[in-house]
Amino acid sequence: MRIGIAGIAGRMGRLLAEEVALAGLVLAGGTLRPGSAKAAPDGAIVLPDSAALFAASDVVIDFTQAAEAVPHARLAAAQGCALVLGSSGLDAAQEAAVAEAAARAPVVYAANFAPGVNLVLALAERMAAALPGAQYDAEIVEMHHRQKVDAPSGTAVAMGRAVAAGRGTTLEEAGIESGRDGHTGPRKPGAIGFAALRGGQVVGEHTLVFAAANEHIALTHRSFDRRAYATGAVRAAQWVRGRAPGLYSMMDVLGMR
Numbered sequence: 001m002r003i004g005i006a007g008i009a010g011r012m013g014r015l016l017a018e019e020v021a022l023a024g025l026v027l028a029g030g031t032l033r034p035g036s037a038k039a040a041p042d043g044a045i046v047l048p049d050s051a052a053l054f055a056a057s058d059v060v061i062d063f064t065q066a067a068e069a070v071p072h073a074r075l076a077a078a079q080g081c082a083l084v085l086g087s088s089g090l091d092a093a094q095e096a097a098v099a100e101a102a103a104r105a106p107v108v109y110a111a112n113f114a115p116g117v118n119l120v121l122a123l124a125e126r127m128a129a130a131l132p133g134a135q136y137d138a139e140i141v142e143m144h145h146r147q148k149v150d151a152p153s154g155t156a157v158a159m160g161r162a163v164a165a166g167r168g169t170t171l172e173e174a175g176i177e178s179g180r181d182g183h184t185g186p187r188k189p190g191a192i193g194f195a196a197l198r199g200g201q202v203v204g205e206h207t208l209v210f211a212a213a214n215e216h217i218a219l220t221h222r223s224f225d226r227r228a229y230a231t232g233a234v235r236a237a238q239w240v241r242g243r244a245p246g247l248y249s250m251m252d253v254l255g256m257r
């Protein structure tokens with residue numbers, strides 16, 4: 001199986017190249033951002049653009065940036081190539097366009113490819129179903145390295161969506177409270193709160209708190225090494241090859257639904 005890696009010189013791109021080799025798969029090559037000062041890992045073939053990457057690959061893994069998600073999903077659809085999409089920070093229109101392209105190619109899109117996080121998402125939904133929103137305020141706190149460009153993290157948003165689903169609603173309907181500052185007024189009943197911390201080289205930490213008048217319950221996941229994401233993404237690439245077109249998640253890859 002030939003794997004292509006978009007953004008092969010990035011933090012995730014480099015690790016993905018290592019994990020592809022460790023899994024005994026063929027690295028078809030990778031792309032760099034046009035004009036990038038970064039160099040690809042030694043020995044990796046650098047392809048001139050995304051079209052060449054998709055033409056050379058059976059599965060492309062994309063951990064670059066939100067703006068590349070739609071063009072990459074459209075290339076996957078046009079060229080009959082599978083896509084593993086890990087970039088975060090996609091807006092609603094970008095997510096809808098990826099879903100549309102996935103009608104013509106198999107796409108695994110996940111906010112977080114670490115298996116433990118996906119278990120946390122399943123637990124979050126069950127906890128929210130058991131803890132009424134009128135009494136248990138859901139607050140999500142995440143911390144990441146100083147280079148991260150989007151907030152809240154994709155994983156924090158996925159946690160919020162899981163809480164909303166457990167309560168039989170959507171994140172948009174439940175309401176979001178984030179970036180509280182100044183005279184914000186009291187907390188809106190049922191809203192889901194987000195707080196983002198940035199500093200140092202934190203790989204990824206997420207805590208979901210359910211806070212009631214007389215008790216708190218918290219669920220925390222910490223990633224110590226990006227390899228947790230990279231091994232998950234390569235596993236997803238092996239799983240998605242040859243699947244029918246559709247939008248899949250890491251939960252599907254892990255057999256969790």
Ligand SMILES: NC(=O)C1=CN([C@@H]2O[C@H](COP(=O)(O)OP(=O)(O)OC[C@H]3O[C@@H](n4cnc5c(N)ncnc54)[C@H](OP(=O)(O)O)[C@@H]3O)[C@@H](O)[C@H]2O)C=CC1
Nearest residue numbers: 007010011012032033036063064086087088111112113229
């Ligand atoms: N779903 C998950 O499990 C995870 C998701 N992520 C997400 O993955 C993304 C990347 O994270 P990370 O590796 O830390 O970030 P990096 O900035 O280290 O890597 C991204 C790389 O993509 C390159 N790039 C940007 N645009 C293009 C393009 N058009 N073509 C080719 N390469 C391009 C960048 O180049 P340059 O540096 O020159 O700009 C950079 O080298 C983020 O959105 C992050 O949130 C990260 C970890 C886990």
Ligand SMILES: O=C(O)C1=N[C@H](C(=O)O)C[C@H](O)C1
Nearest residue numbers: 088111112148153154155204
């Ligand atoms: O940018 C990162 O580093 C990460 N991004 C993903 C996110 O936004 O949730 C996954 C992980 O938290 C690391």
